[in-house]
Amino acid sequence: MPKVYNWQIGRDMEYLYDEARPKKQFAMVMDTNKCIACQTCTVACKTTWTSSRGQEYMFWNNVETKPYGFYPLGWDVNILDKLGVQDIDGPVYKGKTIFEAAPAGDRMLGYLPDDLDYAHPNLSEDDSVGSMTQGAFMQVPHMQWMHYLPRICNHCTYPACVGACPRQSAYKRPEDGIVLIDQMRCRGYRECVRGCPYKKPFFNSITRVSEKCVGCYPAVEEGRQTQCTITCIGKIRLQGFITTPQQANEDNPLDYIIHFAKVARPLYPQLGLEPNVYYIPPIHVPPAYLKQLFGADVASAIAAYRKAADDKKLLGALLLFGATADIIHRFKVTDQFAIGYNEKGDELVRVPFREPIFLRPAFDEAYQSVRSNIT
Amino acid sequence: MKAMSRILYLTALGLGLAGCVTSGPESAATDVEPVAARGSHYAAQLSKAVPAPDGGLQAVRVAGKGALLDPFAKEWDGVKPVTVAMQPQVVATPNQPNPAVTELSVRSLHNGHWLGVLLEWKDGSKSDRLVVDRFGDQVAVELPVIYRADSAPNPMMGAPGERVNIIQWRAAFQADLERKRELSIKDNYPNAASDLYPDQVLKTLDLRSYMGAAGVDNPVAKHRESPVLDQVAEGFGTLTTKPHQEADGRGVWKNGVWRVVITTPMSADGANAPRLIPGDHTVVAFAVWEGAAQEVGARKSWSDWVPLKLAR
Ligand code: SF4
Ligand code: SF4
DSSP states (O other), rough: OOEEEEEETTTEEEOOSOOOOOOOEEEEEEEEOOOOOOOHHHHHHHHHOOSTTTTTTOOOOEEETTTTTSSSHHHHHHHHHOOOOOOOOSSOOOOOTTTTTTTTTTTTSSSOHHHHHHHOTTTTTTTSSSSOOTOOOOOOOOSSSSEEEEEEOOOOOOOOOHHHOOTEEEEHHHHHEEEOTTTOOOOOOOOHHHHHHHHHHEEEETEEEEEEETTTTHHHTTOOHHHHHHHHTTOOOOHHHHHHHGGGGGTSSHHIIIIIIIOOOEEGGGGGOOEEEEEOOOOOOOHHHHHHOOOOOOOOHHHHHGGGOOOOHHHHHHHHSSOOSSSOOOOEEOSEEEEEEEEEOOEEEEESSSSOOOOSEEEEEETTTEEOOOO | OHHHHHHHHHHHHHOOOOOOOOOOOOOOTOOOOOOOOEEEEEEHHHHHHOOGGGEEEEEEOOOOOOOOOOTOOOGGGGGGOOEEEEEOSSSSSSOSSSOOOOOEEEEEEEEESEEEEEEEOOSSSSSOOBTTBBBBOEEEEESSSOBBBBBBOOOTTTTTOEEEEEEEEEEEHHHHHHSSSSHHHHHHHHOOEEEEEEEGSSSSHHHGGGGGGGTTTTTTOOSSSEEEEEEESSSSSEEEEOSSSSOOEEEEETTTTTEEEEESSSOGGGGGOOOTTOOOOOEEEEEOGGGGGGOOTSSSSEEOOEEEOOOO
């Protein structure tokens, strides 16, 4: 197998094809600390993309409660279990990726979920890891905890779905790195479903082929962020493009958050796909668990996030979440504002660091009436 | 994978089969490793395994001129079945080293206009419902588009410039035929409930972009009038559905046995159809997938070329 460089695990690794990075790479940052699991993103995606026959069970975007929530059931614990215990300490990953752990006759380590694994899309919603004993009080990290994990396809740099498909029906677009399944070419072998450790390709039992999150490519082509991003109630998401650490540009808000401030981490980087959705880890969750999810650097990511108030540029980048429907390519912070620009350099949005304060007296002079709600 | 190619290579030599062992085709899939041996060896090897008269299949001539579509037609009774050994596809990944079906029983007829191939194999479970973890039973007949006795194309789906015609029957398409209406979610999940679909509110033209594979007329995504796909290939990963679907077939599962007939017109349609002339020789190969064992695509068992003589 060809050798490619995966910066998330700090080393070369085996992949099915040679390294071929797209001109731009679709990416998203999600701040898990702000997600309220309202599922607005899920519904926005569902109504946009998966309302047809055979798509009834599909959630290209889903939000699960960790550690016990999964969609499909057990997706991550199943593949971690198959991969076995690996050494995830240190900047260079010493364990095996799913490509390096491929059993004989297969292209990667994977598994096909059971049909019933998709039966309960929000199983274990809000379940925490234990119950509180008499007299317990809240500490941080919490002794009983859970957190929300919103998920879309990671539009991976080294997609397992692309590597798995013997017909080359799954492909990565050179212009923006979005990973798609050619609906004409696919014959429904489900190798992508089996191969993708994140279980983001879905089999459509009516059209008899596989489908996956399309990264809202028609919107992205027009410079607009994905549906799940722009509808997010918690303003937890920012979608744009990312570069490698070597080419990182501190004026690109995603690059700044990921490569400079280093507060966001990929999901299960040890699997070797170089996924392009980055998470600001939930700060109240025990580090041992988070390390498995987000890799060795998770503790420093949390430490940096806690100090966000000292890093005005980071604070500015975080303010741009949910501030505009357009894709922000560059940003700048001034004394008062975080300003986002599009690819051409036009200003898209200007977000104040401090919201102006308006005082509304309890008595409304104009209407000569008392306000019952003055918030 | 390399080791396995070598085993095939050594087996061919070990059996004392002469001929040129060349490196294999460049496939469209960049990761496919070279195939170490070519068709002629397999044909010779197989004639040992199949003790059929004259070393292969005879397509017996019958009267009539229509498609040979009835798997239970009485004409089949007069033809002696030939047992074809099936082996795991292990040249390309992914694969299934221990496929469920190890032999097919094959018969052949022709009427001067249509060739018919009757395939039978044991299968304890009829698999024609496709949901994420369920795959369908399938069988395929492969014929070279151009056959020269001195150099048969690569039996493993052909090679660039060595086009083969692959006619694949699928149990799920057979189920379409018997259902006589569009597949609905309740066929796959009887208790499913759904409210409104785009096709209930939008006109056909606006609808296409909501229909996924069906919206782009993917041949596997639409309701099938025929249970077979008439295709061509020039190597792994190149299987392409022919613009004109000419072949046809029927399959019946009874008492743990699939009995499937695949039929194709003998009048050639140029670059995509095999030359089938009464009195001539050609070769034929087979592939089979056991749905219950999750065999699909490259996870299959296949045969080498079997000589096929078309009666005059
Ligand atoms: S819309 Fe935003 S806050 Fe709501 S569940 Fe989705 S990611 Fe979380
Ligand atoms: S998350 Fe899965 S489906 Fe998405 S690009 Fe990666 S491997 Fe493919």
